Every structure is written in structure tokens, then in C-alpha cells.
Amino acid sequence: MKARIIIGANYGDEGKGTVVATYTSKSTNVLNVLTNGGAQRGHSILTKDGNITFQHFGSGTYHGADSYYSRFYILNPMQFVMEYDSLIVKPQHIYRDKLCRWSTPYDSMANLISEELQDRQCSCGMGIWNTIKRYNSCPTTSFDEFIAMDDSNKIKYLYSIRTYYENSLPIPDNWKSTWSSPNIATHFINDCYFMFNLTTVKDLKTLSYNEIIFENGQGLLLCDTGKDTYDTTPSNTGIKYSLELLKDLEVSDITAHYVTRPYLTRHGDGYLDQEINRKYISSSVNEDRTNQYNKNQGEFRFGLLDVSSLHNRIAADAKSIKYELEVTHCDEMDRITEFKQVFGKVNTYDTPLIL
Numbered sequence: 001m002k003a004r005i006i007i008g009a010n011y012g013d014e015g016k017g018t019v020v021a022t023y024t025s026k027s028t029n030v031l032n033v034l035t036n037g038g039a040q041r042g043h044s045i046l047t048k049d050g051n052i053t054f055q056h057f058g059s060g061t062y063h064g065a066d067s068y069y070s071r072f073y074i075l076n077p078m079q080f081v082m083e084y085d086s087l088i089v090k091p092q093h094i095y096r097d098k099l100c101r102w103s104t105p106y107d108s109m110a111n112l113i114s115e116e117l118q119d120r121q122c123s124c125g126m127g128i129w130n131t132i133k134r135y136n137s138c139p140t141t142s143f144d145e146f147i148a149m150d151d152s153n154k155i156k157y158l159y160s161i162r163t164y165y166e167n168s169l170p171i172p173d174n175w176k177s178t179w180s181s182p183n184i185a186t187h188f189i190n191d192c193y194f195m196f197n198l199t200t201v202k203d204l205k206t207l208s209y210n211e212i213i214f215e216n217g218q219g220l221l222l223c224d225t226g227k228d229t230y231d232t233t234p235s236n237t238g239i240k241y242s243l244e245l246l247k248d249l250e251v252s253d254i255t256a257h258y259v260t261r262p263y264l265t266r267h268g269d270g271y272l273d274q275e276i277n278r279k280y281i282s283s284s285v286n287e288d289r290t291n292q293y294n295k296n297q298g299e300f301r302f303g304l305l306d307v308s309s310l311h312n313r314i315a316a317d318a319k320s321i322k323y324e325l326e327v328t329h330c331d332e333m334d335r336i337t338e339f340k341q342v343f344g345k346v347n348t349y350d351t352p353l354i355l
């Protein structure tokens with residue numbers, strides 16, 4: 001079995017979806033592991049059926065890959081239902097680790113309320129930080145244990161999460177009717193049943209595939225610093241989690257693939273190195289069709305990319321694992337010679353690229 005680990009080299013939005021879909025389309029019997037983070041990811045590919053953005057499913061889904069949620073991935077039953085219903089090609093099998101954490105509507109709403117109260121645009125509103133903090137602060141139950149409860153106890157459990165947030169977060173007037181609506185909990189329970197019925201708990205080492213593609217969320221410059229900063233992610237965005245998952249697997253060939261554009265991009269607030277208007281990067285850098293404005297993340301921003309710094313952070317993350325550089329959006333800015341001088345072999349992609 002061969003393993004590929006797809007990692008964003010910067011602040012996310014590098015084109016990881018395109019790279020995953022490309023490698024999946026060249027292979028058969030592929031398992032697409034969603035390694036870290038949660039449904040705040042948005043990995044897009046362009047197909048003959050239009051643009052598809054994957055959040056709760058692997059970007060290889062369109063080309064026949066099955067999805068697996070690792071223990072480092074946070075389940076979101078609400079997003080799962082919405083996305084599954086919209087998939088043009090649905091995976092034949094969807095697996096999950098029994099240790100996956102899971103988010104509720106109250107985690108997501110608390111996330112959005114916090115951003116609103118602090119007048120920030122740093123989050124997708126999926127409640128990732130909130131879920132992790134809640135897991136670290138109070139008793140929790142696994143997704144399967146929750147499903148096994150009768151409905152009245154499910155409601156009680158969800159309301160206990162609601163109370164957890166009410167004890168520390170002021171609920172603004174414009175949120176109170178939604179926050180306290182009984183329909184939120186009952187609708188969410190239905191979403192949980194839907195997800196439970198379509199997923200199978202499996203240990204990764206029991207599955208047999210020709211190729212396993214680990215698809216990371218976010219990028220190296222957003223890696224968890226341990227300082228709980230608002231503009232990073234509470235996850236290791238590099239190779240660490242994938243290598244932990246690979247420990248017990250019989251894999252003969254492991255390659256890390258670090259993805260970058262020829263320039264930097266970032267959503268919303270937060271530090272962006274060498275930020276600059278896109279028109280000063282290259283006249284060919286166009287408004288990004290897969291990263292349109294949304295109120296939760298704010299504007300899509302651009303910056304200059306230092307190739308030497310890029311090499312240093314990739315080398316520090318990869319350590320002894322062999323890796324390749326994947327450069328997307330090459331038609332917007334020609335820096336291939338420069339990349340090759342530093343990295344040697346470089347795999348290139350234009351945009352838009354129909355897969």
C-alpha cells in the first residue's frame with residue numbers, strides 16, 4: 001500500500017483539493033483520510049459538473065475515493081447531512097474512528113457569537129475551537145454513546161452543552177430566539193441519526209486499499225502554537241498526525257506533498273506576511289473563483305511568498321520523510337525556475353484545472 005500526505009504549506013487555500021483529486025484520479029481503490037481539523041476546511045476542485053467544495057468529505061470523492069475520519073478530525077453531523085445530499089458522486093464507504101470528537105449546534109453558534117461580540121472575522125463558524133475547549137473543560141460523551149441514549153436524554157445532554165456556554169458567554173438579543181429554539185436540538189438529533197446510519201466505525205489498520213491519501217486541513221502557518229491564539233487553528237497542520245496514524249499500517253511507500261501557490265493567501269483577520277494587493281503580485285492573479293467573500297471569514301487577502309522561508313518550514317515539518325512540492329496557480333505567476341532551484345523536482349498545476 002502507498003501513502004500520500006497532502007499538506008498546505010502556508011495559511012490554507014493553497015489548492016490541496018486539486019492535488020488530492022489529481023492523485024486520486026490516477027489511482028484506483030483509494031481511501032481518503034480526513035486527517036485533522038473539521039468541517040471548517042473548504043477544499044475545491046473544478047469538474048465538468050462545475051466547482052465542488054469538500055468540507056466533510058475527501059476531495060477524492062468525485063473520483064471514487066472512500067472517506068475516513070481520523071481520531072484527529074471533528075465530526076459535524078449538520079454539515080455532513082448538507083454536504084452528503086449535495087454530492088454528485090457519493091463515496092461507497094464512509095468510515096470513522098470511534099474516538100472522533102463531534103460538534104453540536106451550540107458549539108457553532110457560540111463560535112459565531114464570540115466572533116460577533118469581538119467584531120472579528122477569523123473563523124468559519126464551525127465551532128472547532130469551542131468544541132475542543134468544551135471537551136477539555138467538562139464531561140463529554142462519544143458520538144456512539146450519544147446515539148445510544150433515548151431521545152429525552154439526548155435533549156438533556158444537548159441542553160447541558162447549551163448551559164455550559166450560557167455560563168460564560170452573553171447571548172445577544174438578536175441570537176436569543178435561535179439559541180433557545182427547541183427545534184435546534186431535535187433537528188440536530190435527526191442529523192446525528194443520518195450520519196450514524198451512513199458511517200461505519202473502523203480501525204484504520206483493518207482497511208485494505210491500494211492507496212491511502214491523507215488530506216490535511218489548513219496550512220503550516222496556521223499550526224497550533226499552544227497559545228490559543230485567535231488566528232491559528234487548534235490542530236497540528238503538518239505531518240505529525242498522519243505519521244501517528246501510519247504507525248500500525250503496512251505501508252511500503254510514504255510521500256508527503258506540500259502544496260503552495262506562487263504567492264501567499266489568507267482569509268479574514270490575522271497576520272499575513274508581506275501582504276499586498278493582488279494586482280501588484282502579478283497582472284495574471286485574478287479574483288479567486290473558489291474563495292469568494294463570506295461574512296464569517298472576511299476578505300480573501302494576498303501576500304508575497306518567500307521561497308527560502310517556504311523551504312525552511314517544509315523541511316522542518318517533513319524531517320526524514322521524502323516529500324514533493326506541489327505548486328498550483330502556475331499560470332498566474334511564473335516562478336517555476338525559482339522553485340526548482342530550491343526544491344529540485346516541482347509538480348505544477350494551472351488554474352482553472354478541470355479534473
